[in-house]
Amino acid sequence: MSVLSGYRVLDCSIAMAGPFAAQRLGDLGADVVKVEPVTGEWQRHAAAGGAAGNRINVSFLSLNRNKRSLAVDLKSADGRAVLARLVASADVFLQNYRPGVARRLGVDYESLRAINPSIVYVSISGYGEDGPYAQRPGQDLLLQGMSGAMLSTGRRDEAPRAAGQYIVDAVTASTAFEGVLAALLHRERTGEGQLVTVNMLDAITTLQMQELSVHTVGGVPQERGDEPHAHVYIRAPYGAFKTADGYLTLAFPPLRTLGEILGEDSFLDLSDEEAGWHQRDELFARTAAHLATKPTRHWLDAFAAAGIWAGPVYGYADLLDDPQIRHNGTFVTYDHPTEGRVTVPGFPYRFSATPPRIDRGAPLVGEHTREVLTEIGLDEAEIGALFDRGVVAETA
Incomplete structure (x- = not known):
């Protein structure tokens, strides 16, 4: 038994922020169903660092453990009907479509709340659900530049410095994860579901609580010097x-x-x-x-x-060889059916009674399509018809 056992999460997100948040929910025991196109989620086809893997590239592998894959065409009426059946039994729906796309697909909050009033619906965007930048691409480096963080380090005459991680995606994922847990706690107390909106711009801005308060409250300007000082608001060296x-x-x-x-x-x-x-x-x-x-x-x-x-x-x-990292068990190793023995970062939290665990690695495209469709009440004939019409897919 894990802390989120019994909760079902529908992960309709792509790239990093949404999948990373959903993976953390899966690590805590939630049944995370990754709802992806019949050709597979975008991240399956974009291997960061050129690490392609065997059948699953490393980028996808790192963000999608502890999930099942349902491959379904949500642009078709039949596909949306399948999703509606699934929503009826779900606790959390998570998406990071461009603003307006969810409504066009009929999977916006109001539509899903009509099916399941207690659903916790999480919408992740780059800049917000509306406003002048709503349609801009929410890409990590672009948000780093806009956030002001790049000008808090380095020399005054050098180009701004980006973080060596996808820091905006990561903090957005953590923010969405927190939002899900808080909304589920509210639902436990009241029975009421709700819409949770998270955007990357606000996430990276609020991460700089101290720095921005020094500027806005303390009136201290953000000025880089002639040496590569690591932070403009901390004294030397x-x-x-x-x-x-x-x-x-x-x-x-x-x-x-x-x-x-x-x-x-x-x-x-x-x-x-x-x-x-x-x-x-x-x-x-x-x-x-x-x-x-x-x-x-x-x-x-x-x-x-x-x-x-x-x-x-x-x-x-x-880092891998550091004694504290080894003592903490920061990295975990498990066997994946197609990628072999995998060693990856594990869990950032500890629970004495309900520890997180890896029950499955990242799934192949549609690996669990039949399983999930059976669970929501479709019989063999209905499932077969969906496959015949190309509405759903499974791993060959």
Whole structure:
């Protein structure tokens, strides 16, 4: 038994934000039915990093475990009738169509609420359900640029820096996941379903609660300096620094202590707050010059002994081998019927009584079409007729 066992989620989303949110619900035990076109969801055909896989590319594999696949043509009347039958037994419906598409398909909130008044309906968009940007493409990099976050790091004369992750998609997925759980809790208390709307622009904006409040309330401008400082609103030295054999991160150490370790007498009488803000570039440059002279381990040991916050800069191979990562069981390994032994990031939460688990890997296109149709009451003749007309599909 898992914490969401007994709940059914219909995942009609594509790409990352929606599928990632639905996968987390599946990890907690929900029966997630991925409702995808008969040719398969878009992400099946767009392999990030060129990792194509055997029958399922790595991008799709990473976002769609613990789901069953129903391949159905929602542009046909018969396909929409199948979905209506499924909605009647569902608890959550999740989609990230462009604004207006759900209504054209007849799967908007009002239409589905008429079938199942207690449905929790989650709509994810790029910029909002309406407004001047509603029809713009909600792509991660575009939202990073618009959010202001790219200008909170790096040098003033360099191009803005993007995150090395699909950070907007990820935070939007987490926001949608939270929204589902909150709406289900409300329904448990009242019996009432509702519409939950999430958009990528608001998700990445609210993630910057502290930074934007410093600007809006504190009146401090967002100004990058001449050195690659890691954050415009944190005092120096703060960032990633080159060492004799690699890199390390250093987070706003007491300047006197840092000066003693580095042998930099000019730091000894400086005020952390005053100099840390107003001499940011100078502090960064002098710190960088010292750190480049000795190996990473030398500096990390010295900083640890002095209580200074510092750490290594990992690549993915280093991360996998880290003792804390191994202790936490951060990565999980399971066997997939077509992709073999798979090692991937696991679960970001822990439950003492209802732990998350992987019951199945990402499904093949329509792998569970017959199974799902049978569960909603269609007999063999009806199912066969849907296959004959091309309304639904299954894995060959």
